[in-house]
Amino acid sequence: MSTAEALDVQIGSEANSQGDQYLTFLLAGEEYGVDILRVVEIKGWQTATQIPNTPEYVQGVINIRGTIVPIIDLRKRFGMPDLEYSQTTVVIVLYVNTQERTRTMGIVVDGVSDVCNVADEDLKSAPDFGGSISVEYVKGLSTVNENMVILLDIDHLLNSHELAQIAASDS
Amino acid sequence: MSIDISQFHEVFFEESFEGLEIMENSLLGLSESDDALDVINNIFRAAHSIKGGSATFGFMEISKFTHVMETLLDEMRNNERPVTVDAVELLLEATDVLSGMLTQVQDDEELDSERIKNVQGQLETMLGVAPEADVVETVANEDGAESGWTIKFIPLPHLLSTGNDPVRMFRELAALGDMTVSVNIEALPQLAELEPEECFISWSLELNGDIEEQQVAEVFDWVDGDCELVIQKRINEIDDSEDKNPEMSGDNAEKPAEAEQLKDVAKQDRREKPERRSKKPKAAEASSIRVGIDKIDILINMVGELVITQSMLSQMGESADENSFDAERIEKLQDGLSQLERNTRELQEAVMQIRMLPISFAFNRFPRVVHDYCRKSGKKIELVISGEQTELDKTVMEKINDPLVHLVRNSMDHGVETPEVRLASGKPETGTVMLDAYHKGGSIVIEIKDDGAGINKDRILSKGIEKGLVSESDVLTDEQVFDLLFLPGFSTAKEVTDVSGRGVGMDVVRRNIKSLGGNIEVTSTEGKGSTFTIRLPLTLAILDGQLIRVGNEMYIIPLTAIVESIQINEDRINGIASGSELYKLRNEYIPVVRMHESFGVEAEFHELTKGLLVVVEGDEGKVGIFVDRLLGQQQVVIKSLETNFKGVPGVSGATILGDGTVALIVDIAGLVSLAQSKALKNPYDIAEQSDAVA
Numbered sequence: 001m002s003t004a005e006a007l008d009v010q011i012g013s014e015a016n017s018q019g020d021q022y023l024t025f026l027l028a029g030e031e032y033g034v035d036i037l038r039v040v041e042i043k044g045w046q047t048a049t050q051i052p053n054t055p056e057y058v059q060g061v062i063n064i065r066g067t068i069v070p071i072i073d074l075r076k077r078f079g080m081p082d083l084e085y086s087q088t089t090v091v092i093v094l095y096v097n098t099q100e101r102t103r104t105m106g107i108v109v110d111g112v113s114d115v116c117n118v119a120d121e122d123l124k125s126a127p128d129f130g131g132s133i134s135v136e137y138v139k140g141l142s143t144v145n146e147n148m149v150i151l152l153d154i155d156h157l158l159n160s161h162e163l164a165q166i167a168a169s170d171s
Numbered sequence: 172m173s174i175d176i177s178q179f180h181e182v183f184f185e186e187s188f189e190g191l192e193i194m195e196n197s198l199l200g201l202s203e204s205d206d207a208l209d210v211i212n213n214i215f216r217a218a219h220s221i222k223g224g225s226a227t228f229g230f231m232e233i234s235k236f237t238h239v240m241e242t243l244l245d246e247m248r249n250n251e252r253p254v255t256v257d258a259v260e261l262l263l264e265a266t267d268v269l270s271g272m273l274t275q276v277q278d279d280e281e282l283d284s285e286r287i288k289n290v291q292g293q294l295e296t297m298l299g300v301a302p303e304a305d306v307v308e309t310v311a312n313e314d315g316a317e318s319g320w321t322i323k324f325i326p327l328p329h330l331l332s333t334g335n336d337p338v339r340m341f342r343e344l345a346a347l348g349d350m351t352v353s354v355n356i357e358a359l360p361q362l363a364e365l366e367p368e369e370c371f372i373s374w375s376l377e378l379n380g381d382i383e384e385q386q387v388a389e390v391f392d393w394v395d396g397d398c399e400l401v402i403q404k405r406i407n408e409i410d411d412s413e414d415k416n417p418e419m420s421g422d423n424a425e426k427p428a429e430a431e432q433l434k435d436v437a438k439q440d441r442r443e444k445p446e447r448r449s450k451k452p453k454a455a456e457a458s459s460i461r462v463g464i465d466k467i468d469i470l471i472n473m474v475g476e477l478v479i480t481q482s483m484l485s486q487m488g489e490s491a492d493e494n495s496f497d498a499e500r501i502e503k504l505q506d507g508l509s510q511l512e513r514n515t516r517e518l519q520e521a522v523m524q525i526r527m528l529p530i531s532f533a534f535n536r537f538p539r540v541v542h543d544y545c546r547k548s549g550k551k552i553e554l555v556i557s558g559e560q561t562e563l564d565k566t567v568m569e570k571i572n573d574p575l576v577h578l579v580r581n582s583m584d585h586g587v588e589t590p591e592v593r594l595a596s597g598k599p600e601t602g603t604v605m606l607d608a609y610h611k612g613g614s615i616v617i618e619i620k621d622d623g624a625g626i627n628k629d630r631i632l633s634k635g636i637e638k639g640l641v642s643e644s645d646v647l648t649d650e651q652v653f654d655l656l657f658l659p660g661f662s663t664a665k666e667v668t669d670v671s672g673r674g675v676g677m678d679v680v681r682r683n684i685k686s687l688g689g690n691i692e693v694t695s696t697e698g699k700g701s702t703f704t705i706r707l708p709l710t711l712a713i714l715d716g717q718l719i720r721v722g723n724e725m726y727i728i729p730l731t732a733i734v735e736s737i738q739i740n741e742d743r744i745n746g747i748a749s750g751s752e753l754y755k756l757r758n759e760y761i762p763v764v765r766m767h768e769s770f771g772v773e774a775e776f777h778e779l780t781k782g783l784l785v786v787v788e789g790d791e792g793k794v795g796i797f798v799d800r801l802l803g804q805q806q807v808v809i810k811s812l813e814t815n816f817k818g819v820p821g822v823s824g825a826t827i828l829g830d831g832t833v834a835l836i837v838d839i840a841g842l843v844s845l846a847q848s849k850a851l852k853n854p855y856d857i858a859e860q861s862d863a864v865a
Contacts, residue, residue, distance in 0.1 A: 049833040050724055051812075051819055052770030053845070061812070061835075063827045070816040103815040 019119030025109040028080045033151040038094045045089040071106040096158045105158050118142045183224045184277050190217035194266050199538045215244045233272050239294045240265050323401040325373035330397045343390045348380025462525050470521050477514045483507050530608045531559035533568050544583050551601040558608035574680040578619045578703050586623030617705040626695035628652050653693040657681040718802035721766050722773045727836045732787045739779045754795050761793045764846040775799040789839045821845040
């Protein structure tokens, strides 16, 4: 077994005993969470290069150590009111799995909040909000410190719509 | 913890496939050239390496099979057997079988034993009618076989350092039959003078039993040239069996350096258990790349220079305080920086070079393809290859291989006519298929050209109507007609041959090429032939770019596409009814594409006269791109947007500028079609705007 594999198993078992770890962040006063194993890095907002003819919530692309990474504004994505980018505006860079490969993408959020453990059995399924956050993007709801945390399924969220829209504009 | 033998397997397979390629190409050359000895030697050496390697790794089937081939080649090279067309064909087939075996072993699959047996049988039959001397020798061997062998084994001092262990070899021998070993320690020096890593002792061995010479010789395969070896039949102590040895050590000296490497591998392997590992991972697509040592040396030199420059600069920075930055020092600093720039650029270029391979890697297999096809079909085709030194990224090369094979087969099958037809239509009997590769602009162009019958447009059209791909009332341009060829399920071949005609190919060809970001075009003249042109991007290449600014955004236009950049003269702007603008450039009217409109960004200037017009050469002639400002020119490294995102129309990629920000690289053809589709969607908007401007 390679070291990486060993490490993987170790991490896996640790996570299992306490539930999966999630990185939570704030967005228009609500708390959202993403699987922490998907987080590459967290960095301050920097101006992105616009990509022509893409939906408004695609902020553009930035350079992360030589890789071109697209940035999605989650507020705009969810149809929330805009917030002027400030010093606390944060970009969370994530791995997103697609059928073909793993992509690296960034999401713009209001601020990073915490890391919490959520066991799978504590996940409550989300009711259909009927809003811009479709149920399929939500992995489940959980309560952390009396607050509701919406755990996002980023593979779904950053794939289906984003890329489908852009593909549509292709033709 | 055990050493992962599979990593050595990879080396073996890679080298074996290279060897096979050499064998195949040499064999194909053999049928033409008269001075065959060198060529046969080449083939022999390649076969010998494969045989040795496979035996080491315990792939006995491969080793046995190669041995038969090698025997045949050996006779040819000793002028004991003429090089006949049949023999060459058989050897070609044998290389195919061998390649199949290697692939199967590599992928851990069952061997195709029937085919192997068949070809091996054919080889043996051919050997059976061998010149007499050989037969006599075989008979003699059989006579003496019962009695046994006397073997004198005198290792050269460096034998142990090659990783060979005599004790193991003796053990192997002992497994063949009853053996007595006596050791000779005469050469052993005094302890004080003893070099512990060298071998001073020699042995003589008596081996009894019904053993073939080959079996005995095999044990000593790996010590060829590292020892003096005499194998004699014990009863008749004639010298004739000795003649094998000088020759064996002779060819050992010629062995390429790889053999040495394989011996190292053998060393590792013998220490471990010799069987194949049961849990071998499925072989991944060749993930390694062979890089010439010279390229590495260049890199190391450059890194050395870089370090020197860096230390020079940091020294300058450390010793500096506010007052010491006089003119002289600043000058030095500037020198250092420009040196750093040069170092970096050179280093970058050298690193890029590593991934680039000449396209001959892909072209080399075609002589064989053509050769085989001609034999099967009775057509006469000459293959002309040019531009094989054109360099192409390795990944692109791997993916372009299959489409190329398909297109060449297509040209031979559908394009070139049979000799009778050709003669009847006044063409030379032998058809020509041309493969050409060259760089053009930012892309590499590969052409497959034949002088055959050309494509019958009417037949394609009627077929297209029949399949419901077009309706009868449609009026199609030539290009659109040819485009039908690439639709799924389309084939106009009258008969389906095993080469082509199943209609599954061309759409796959196009899909593969598109997935590489390239495109394919056909031109054809009936009766004269057809040309397939593949355009591929040079991924990872450095591009000479012109930086431009539109509003707050910076873009890069490939310098190769730019014809000129001009200030706009108001009198020369002409609007036309569809809402587009034309600019009169000398005697031409060129369409104007407003970059800010196509890309939907806020521009600094909306009036044409304030900005600049960058005239570029697109696929369909010149186009003027309206931009705010021209900035500098610089070399940029193309990065794909698709890695983490999607392809974006009008953008071919992105790059990272000196300040770390990202700039998009403009795809001219995409930008033009983007502008066209926008103009179609809202002709009025643009018409109004251009009114306002005028």
